[in-house]
Amino acid sequence: MDGTLYVVATPIGNLDEMSPRAILVLKSVKMIACEDTRETLKLCNRFDIDTPLMSCHEHNEYFVADKIVEILKRGDDVALVSDAGYPGISDPGNVVVNRCIEHRIKVAVVSGPCALINGLVGSGMDAQHFLFYGFLDHKQGERKKELIELTKIKNTIIFYEAPHRINESLEDMLEILGDRQIVIARELTKKFEEYLRGSISEIMTKIKAKPIKGEMVIIVEGAKPEPAVSYSDVEVLEMVNSYIQQGMSTSDAIKEVASVTKIKKNEIYHKFHQN
Ligand code: SAM
Numbered sequence: 001m002d003g004t005l006y007v008v009a010t011p012i013g014n015l016d017e018m019s020p021r022a023i024l025v026l027k028s029v030k031m032i033a034c035e036d037t038r039e040t041l042k043l044c045n046r047f048d049i050d051t052p053l054m055s056c057h058e059h060n061e062y063f064v065a066d067k068i069v070e071i072l073k074r075g076d077d078v079a080l081v082s083d084a085g086y087p088g089i090s091d092p093g094n095v096v097v098n099r100c101i102e103h104r105i106k107v108a109v110v111s112g113p114c115a116l117i118n119g120l121v122g123s124g125m126d127a128q129h130f131l132f133y134g135f136l137d138h139k140q141g142e143r144k145k146e147l148i149e150l151t152k153i154k155n156t157i158i159f160y161e162a163p164h165r166i167n168e169s170l171e172d173m174l175e176i177l178g179d180r181q182i183v184i185a186r187e188l189t190k191k192f193e194e195y196l197r198g199s200i201s202e203i204m205t206k207i208k209a210k211p212i213k214g215e216m217v218i219i220v221e222g223a224k225p226e227p228a229v230s231y232s233d234v235e236v237l238e239m240v241n242s243y244i245q246q247g248m249s250t251s252d253a254i255k256e257v258a259s260v261t262k263i264k265k266n267e268i269y270h271k272f273h274q275n
Pocket of ligand 1: 012013082084085086087088089090091113114115116159160161162185186187188189190215216217
């Protein structure tokens, strides 16, 4: 029997959020694969976990994935953790999970904190439908391209961002997405947890006056539907007449105006013939 790969979510700042199941699993497995052994050692010391650690970060994940599969194939269980939150969410983990799936090894996820979920729920923004984007590219040209692709998304969008890039990211968001409502959720689950709410320009002014530090999630409202354009009867009739003068038949002119104005053909027909 193969072992199980346990993908274990860990606290995003407040160690009291470590779940009893996560502790039990980390104690029971043969090996813990972790992003940074120093960070995971702190967690293990706090909860008396003495399971051996192996390092699994973005630069060695492909190589370590094979080692993890070897251990699992011997019948031993392995846990995978990142420095905080869920492995695989803007963190290494996806390669190991996929390697296990390829080898038909059971993958079990142990639930826990996740910055995007805490930030979204506390933001008060529409959480029924949302898009998690993670980190924008750190090169401005690429970042702007990414934002342009997001302009039409109607759902709440969630970004992760580093404190030293917050100003430039907000500047690009303002230029490309417009002055939307946003929430910056920072230091979640920690002593100085804070939600800054307002339009992008308001938040920029606030944080220029008082720079913010620490880890942060940016929650941005989705694109608003474009306001429907309304046309007066006179404008509609002028459009029909202008198409007719250009040589169109009356029925083609009405059809064309209906397609431009999104007014029903019948309605335009009645307006035209009542005149
Ligand atoms: N795997 C993690 C998760 O499940 O949320 C995310 C790891 S990613 C490398 C780190 C980013 O997550 C930070 O730059 C920040 O955007 C966000 N983050 C992590 N912890 C946070 C916290 N306590 N408060 C606010 N944002 C946090």
